[in-house]
């Protein structure tokens with residue numbers, strides 16, 4: 169059965185001058201539509217959902233648009249866009265779907281910028297964290313975005329219900345995730361390491377997780393590891409099929425939340441490959 173895609177065109181309504189712009193999702197949506205995926209529309213997350221992850225003061229500031237940094241503009245109504253993206257992650261968790269929405273989330277911590285990093289890297293609310301907290305199951309968060317999810321690590325550091333695994337490029341933004349810490353397993357990789365090194369590292373990472381303790385898998389699905397993208401590790405479309413195959417082999421309820429990936433058409437083909445690998449399709 170094909171994974172359903174959670175999408176609302178409302179997420180295309182901001183930031184068309186920024187690298188984290190609408191085309192990165194719009195083009196991907198068009199491609200997934202031609203591939204026959206079914207689409208479902210999200211509702212915004214409630215404040216109650218958000219407060220399971222973020223501090224009230226941060227939410228208040230976000231509402232007022234007081235959270236601009238050099239990477240992350242305070243767009244008009246960004247709180248509404250961010251709530252809808254978080255709500256899409258909630259729906260993806262509920263239906264084991266793929267949230268194809270923006271803004272992304274994994275750099276945002278409890279109170280904004282996380283682990284001493286100075287910006288929130290295009291992120292406003294930590295979508296995957298909001299979904300994992302509400303799902304309230306023992307969860308493996310697998311972050312395959314090319315940047316370390318410093319926000320996600322900060323939120324779940326020391327949480328006995330969650331294991332966080334991240335493969336990411338180093339040295340690179342945000343500069344965190346150099347070593348594993350407790351329940352957060354970090355696998356720094358060099359620029360353009362390529363598919364073979366990547367997959368060997370992923371296999372090693374997954375072998376370190378006590379899967380008997382895992383009830384659900386949440387994938388921070390970033391595609392900026394694609395060769396030539398913002399955090400390139402030299403991966404190709406086919407690499408995402410291989411990654412998906414490994415996620416499917418875990419045999420757990422699984423959902424996916426879009427993070428980075430800055431070339432829309434590429435994101436569409438990469439997401440299709442990831443999901444076909446996951447579903448055991450060629």
Ligand SMILES: [Zn+2]
Pocket residue numbers: 313314315390392399427428429
């Ligand atoms: Zn990224």
